[in-house]
Amino acid sequence: MAFLEVDNITKDFGGLVANNHISFSIDEGEIVGLIGPNGAGKTTLFNCIVGYHKPDSGKVIFRGKDITGLKPHDTNRAGIGRTFQVMKVTTGMTVLENVMVGAFCRVDEREQARKKALALLGFMGIEKIKDFHLNELPVAMQRKVGLARALATNPVLLMLDEVASGLNPKEIEEIVEFMRVINSEKKITLFIIEHIMEMVMKVSQRVIVLDYGEKIAEGLPADIVKNENVIKAYLGEKYAQSH
Amino acid sequence: MEAIKDALNFSDFSRAERISLIIFSLFLLIFPLLGAGSFTKTVMIQFLLFSLFGMGWNTIGGYGGQVELGKAQYVGIGAYTVALMMVWWKIPFWFSMPVGVLIALGYSFIIGYPLFRLKGHYFAIATICTSLVLKDIFDNWTLVGAAKGIELPIHEHPDFVYMQFKSDTYYYYFIMVLFYIGLFYMNWFRKSKLGYQLRMIKDDEDAAESLGIDIRWCKIKAYSIASAFVAVGGGFMAVYNLYIDPTSVMELSLSIKIALMAMLGGAASLWGPIIGAAFLVPLDRFLGSWLGGYKGLIGVDFMIYAALIMVVSAYQPRGIWGIIEQLRKRGS
Ligand SMILES: Nc1ncnc2c1ncn2[C@@H]1O[C@H](COP(=O)(O)OP(=O)(O)O)[C@@H](O)[C@H]1O
């Protein structure tokens, strides 16, 4: 039985079919990449899985349970964490408080939540920014906070929507390393949307490609870069040649 | 146990704030001994009452960030429960007041459930409408006195069972105790799981949902807590005024005043509702007695409030408390 099974998901925004009969599955412990040009339907697919959108047809099965149409807070409680491509830059809460809210998903006591949040910030090496507000931080840090608060909910499947966009190569390197660590040490299955090709190819064990709402390819990174359809739709000949 | 510790613990506030709280508390304690006239005493009682209302509103309106403009219906529920149970069955205040709170809680869940399907302006308008409907029902319901209202039987001697006193001093200390219960409760609330979750909802609803927060359920809980708070105040109004009618305990203007005071003082801060009430209650009284004589000027007080809230929110959306914090940051 697959860990996450997406079966024939379709999402139609009044004529614009953002996801067209998409099926795939993810096994426990994998790191799977989801790529495709802008507007291909990647974020929509995430939203259909975790419940921000109700798919028009199809099913999502997570650990043997049908979670289709569940609300985001319920899919989170079921063990799916996610980050947002566009993170709202808020002023109301500090970094520590943000992560504590994530921790409150599993604990009721404030001290417990605080300890857990501090431990996580330490694990990520960002405890020094704990008293800052999101609007006071550079994008790379905001992303880490988004990651930290999602992790605080104890997900077994973490879905990251373009966490590396806007980051410099060094920061990307850090995030890639971090993904590997949480995957191997915390045993968290990762499903990542990324448009930075180098990064997806480096970190993913398997890649799924969307284009105009259709799944056009799925396979090992090495095969994906050579796939005719993918090259046509997305990568361009140049990338394939240079690798 | 933890909760009580949290409620009594103000250590995360600055020294200046804690000292101010102590001085303010001492003042409240000895105020009746200062020989103030009955007008001033009335103003102080109103100040404490509206602080209590504002603190309650602050749960959903401040921490939760929802523009809630229908609290008067729960003031009414609290007031009418106490008054009717006393008039009909001679039931003591200490029994009828909790019953009023329970009815307010029950009613708030029933109203809150559909209400929190709505967002933004639609929500704000719907809160006004639900309140208007209840007032209309009471205005026409002869069993509960309709628009004429109900009078409570007057007890000559101080009566702690029915909480009826001739002297305002008793009422003053009574509402002061309620005020502190409210303050301690809110001091706990702001540090509670629900308090954190509400602030997240206010900041970013999508993110809140992704962190396992059932937004609608959290809002309903906060709304019900707010309703219970104001129902307590409503019960107090019944025994304090000894006369209630739909206009005095259920009118839209009361709902707006409650929200306005908390917003003006500083929504989502512990001190905000108190500061707001300290400004607006005396102003309200003053304008009331000043404008009361001029028939054509009814409503002018609300224009003044509206202007106030516009000026404050244009300068600092977090109200007077926000301005104070800003100045403090600049000073340090
Ligand atoms: N809520 C929405 N309503 C209508 N159209 C949407 C909505 N969300 C996304 N779309 C459209 O669906 C398509 C896929 O968008 P998206 O999933 O965000 O793409 P990607 O994440 O791959 O860049 C785009 O054409 C986008 O404009």
Ligand SMILES: [Mg+2]
């Ligand atoms: Mg996207």
